[in-house]
Amino acid sequence: MSNDLHSSPRFQPPPERRDFLGLAAIWSAVVGLGVAALGAVRLPMPSVFPESNSRVKLGPVSRFKEVETTPVPEHRLWVYASDEGLYAISAVCTHLGCIVSKEEGKGFFCPCHGSRFDIDGKVVAGPAPKPLLHLLLSVSPDGQLVVDKQKEVGGDVRLQV
Amino acid sequence: MATETQPPESESDQTPPDGNNSLRRYFRNIVDAPRDFGRSMIRHGRPTSDRARSQAIFTNLFLHIMPTRIHKYSLRIRATLGLGVITLVLFFLLTATGIPLMIYYKPSVEQAYDSMKEIQYVVPTGRFVRNVHRWAAHAMVACVMLHMARAFYTAAYKGARKFNWVIGMALFVMTLALSFTGYLLPWDQLAFWAVTIGSEIAQSPREVTDALGITSWCDVGGFQKQLILGANHVGQEALTRFYLLHVMVLPLATVALLAVHFWRIRKDGGLTRPDIEDRTTASAIGSPETRPARTYGLMAVVPGRTSAVNLNLTNTIPTWPNALYAIAALTMLTLAVTLACGYFFDAPLTEQANPTVPENPAKAPWYFLGLQELVSYSAFAGGVAIPAIVVIGLMLVPYLDRDPEDVGVWFAGKKGKKVTLLTAILATVTVIGMLVFTVNNGWLRNWYPDVPQIVITFVNPGTVLLVVFALWSLCVTKWTNSTRLGAIAVFTCFLVAFVILTYFATVHRGPNWDFYWSQADWPHH
């Protein structure tokens, strides 16, 4: 039945040139929309992050040299003083971002899913995929200790002061 | 076919302007105005016959998404359990309570929490509206899952309905996304830490890229997290994005998907029903291949076959009043339960978000707690890989199981019931066994402290369960020689695992994610 309809004079195949123009029109529309969509998706990805200045001054260096560990809760880290120098360990759990707490003499412990870390931040138990971050320390011209919260350094790096 | 009804001309329109009684007509018009207004709004009068009521359904913009007649079986409780309609009512209720909440809510890190307190304690009826919004959201997640289980166990995803199942899966994801984005808005501790954990899960593909050493140039995880949060931590940018998604993008997308969902139900031939209900007329409608060719579409000659709309009139009853009363009853029931909950139980609001002190335990909303249990062994497998496999697997169900038999039959009949029951028992034993084992013995790192991270990443108790479930489903398919029963086996496994893991993480996980028999045993701090 539908064959009858298609073989009627009104259903002659369209000329090929028109086919080509139609296809060209459709594909250029598709490409145009695609590029526009990509542009629109690019927008929500920030190129500058709000906390882009991740370096913060923590206070006079001398204060940190005197005590073995100084907690800095507002920046979620600890500063340690050893014979070789100063170093900072981040308190942000590498599993899913909870804040670890210190267990005296044993290392660190995360309340969220029970990850445990030794005194150097190495994973000893639980789901955390990597050690707690050691953060880059430096001294500012005015003698303050500066930490860069987004610069990770090796676990054996010490700041000599 | 119904012809367009002309508006019945009102009496006054017809009175010829004889003589000078225009004032009299004017006063009569005033008196008659309300009735005339009514007539102009609803063209036909009160429909008194089945035919007139059908026409009313057909010509009304809102009612015409329904057919004028509906199959008797579709109104039985056992056909749908009413779950789709209940979910829809909850969606409307959420819209109706969400808009008033927006009047006072301020999506800023400084003010969000205070505005929640204001809604809770100062705004007249604010507490009630917020409660209803919260409980309806939980109920909608639960009902959408039950609705999905109903569609699955009645094989409503076969043949013409394949694609509507996929639309349904998209709606399922939308529902979860709506709940999750709404969770952040109060900006309390619960919100902050649940979303912190959620965004870190989005970042967890780093576990894999780190292991392969390609994170520096292909950081999928970091990209996802930054796209969601607009920053590296949950803060104002994240709140803005979640707010936008929650009040605008996701609801609009959901409405669009719902329109397709309902339109497809009709185009796919109405709700699923067992073949036996149509036996008398099945040959008359025929399969899509043997249905009569289309002759005329709206304006032109259209090639193709007719869609199966209302071809089968036997065993049907008028939509008005039958289906309308059923829908009204479900609406009343849903509203009654939700409003009562909103009146008697307050939605939680913990302390204001504090990025330096995590909640302990920091628990996600209940529907994600099963995943959180898996995440507590390794983030990528539990939070990304397994959910992705499950969602994609469910989407593919109609394309992998195409046996046309047993459509509309709960659990595919007697044999299927046996398979379902047996699977449910085996899955219960497996999941509980797995939990008992891990609680008592720990997991990989407790036995081999030096296992490489990539093993921890992928070998999660959830992965083990997934493999066991997949093997079981393949065995069932082989033994019963039916892909439908294989599908039932794997779906039942997922369902059982979801329920048990959710229960376990809700009740038996306490501070430090340690095991406790009940909350009463939690240590005090």
Ligand code: HEM
């Ligand atoms: C926002 C969420 C959703 C709403 C409001 C909704 C609403 C509905 C309604 C009102 C029906 C008519 C039958 C009934 O009342 O049960 C229906 C049918 C159906 N739904 Fe949904 N639905 C939603 C999500 C889903 C999901 C998550 C799935 C599965 C993945 C799904 C799959 C189906 C299928 C296959 C049908 C046809 C059933 C049949 O032919 O018997 N829907 N839906």
Ligand code: FES
């Ligand atoms: S966030 Fe620390 S163990 Fe999960």
